[in-house]
Amino acid sequence: MSYEHYSEAATESTKAVTPDNNLSEHDCEIPTASNEAVSSINMEEKANDTAVLQPPVSEDAEQQIQQELLEDEAAKEEDADEHDQEEEEEEKEKEEEEEEEEEFDYYAVLQEDEEERDYMPDHIEQFLNNPPPRLGVNSSTFRRMFDDICNCMPPHRPKSDAEFEAALNATVAYFRAAWLDRQMANLVKLHERPAAEALHLSLQAVVPPTKKYKEDLERHAKEGAMDYFADPAYRTKFIESLERGGLGAEAVEAEAFRRAIPSLAVTERMRKSAIKEYEQALKVLKEAYALRDPEERMPLSASAERRFWKEVAEDRKLVREERLLKESQKAAENGEP
Structure with a gap:
């Protein structure tokens, strides 16, 4: 290439790079990436690097992981069912006790052992x-x-x-x-x-x-x-x-x-x-x-009534303990935990 030809090519290249004096500053701004875009790019690069570093997972391992997840979910559901069942049983027992209290005529019980009962304050x-x-x-x-x-x-x-x-x-x-x-x-x-x-x-x-x-x-x-x-x-x-x-x-x-x-x-x-x-x-x-x-x-006198209801509470507690004992014995016989 001759000197003249090189000089012309350089002149044209300079014109292409030099901004036009008639353009505004806004037209001459160079676009830059935002912080969010840069952060997203960095995260993608790290994820790609991590994916490259992690070893490939076999199909058996994936199946085992899936099986463990399913077992965990089943155990959670079973625990939730047991909890709900316990709450239902407690509510049922509470309702039964309330019904017993409503139906319980303590005056009638008093008449059974009226001669021996202590009424003294x-x-x-x-x-x-x-x-x-x-x-x-x-x-x-x-x-x-x-x-x-x-x-x-x-x-x-x-x-x-x-x-x-x-x-x-x-x-x-x-x-x-x-x-x-x-x-x-x-x-x-x-x-x-x-x-x-x-x-x-x-x-x-x-x-x-x-x-x-x-x-x-x-x-x-x-x-x-x-x-x-x-x-x-x-x-x-x-x-x-x-x-x-x-x-x-x-x-x-x-x-x-x-x-x-x-x-x-x-x-x-x-x-x-x-x-x-x-x-x-x-x-x-x-x-x-x-x-x-x-x-x-x-x-009843106030003191005798307090003693009477204390006896009633003790009797109910004893009945409840006997019922729980029978249920536990029956569960043990059936091999239940």
Whole structure:
């Protein structure tokens, strides 16, 4: 190729590459690939490389994989069926229990063993086991009286909370009245020694001329009162002195009673109030018994009802455990897991 020919070819090549001055910048832009397109291309290249690196899978291996997938799906379906079956059984058992509760007449069951059933509330039982010391009786004596009051109108016995409260109030009032009655005698006895001292001074028919003489008489009266209770011989001698002085052999007891009258009056009012409480509580109990119809089904006390439903729950639990045991034994005999 000649020089001239080469020069012309170079000039034409330059014109082809050089942009036209009349074209816009937009027409001269070089197209570029977007980021998403580049990323897609890179992923395809990596996948191709991985496909090239992985060894070919045989038909047996593919069949084995398919078989494992099918077995996994079947196991999942079986587990789901078992779960659904368990839920259905639980719902069925729950419905059966609800139906049993609706149909269960616990009053009828109560009538079967009514004579042996314990209706006593818990707080009444605790009171019977530990009666307050102010009543002056032990638990066995208190309980015996409580039972006697409960059986005041055979064949009835307390079953409701109100009836037990009435029986307890009557028992407490009875022993309070008995305790107050004993205290009346004790109150008189508390005044016997001051009464003996006063009677010793009464037998000394003299007016003490001096303060020292008066103090000697009072000291002699106190010593004589102590000897009156401690020394039987002195007691007999002092009673003879009282008789000679015109006061009588029971002058000490009479003087003690006179001194105790204010306390005795208060105690008597308290005793009568206790007797009234006893009679009122006993009346309430007898009225409750009288209102009963022979065929009437008595309600349980709160504590007895709680104990009863606890027994019912335990019985149902025992029945359920026995049923599950029989089902497991039957499944073991059939070779089921």
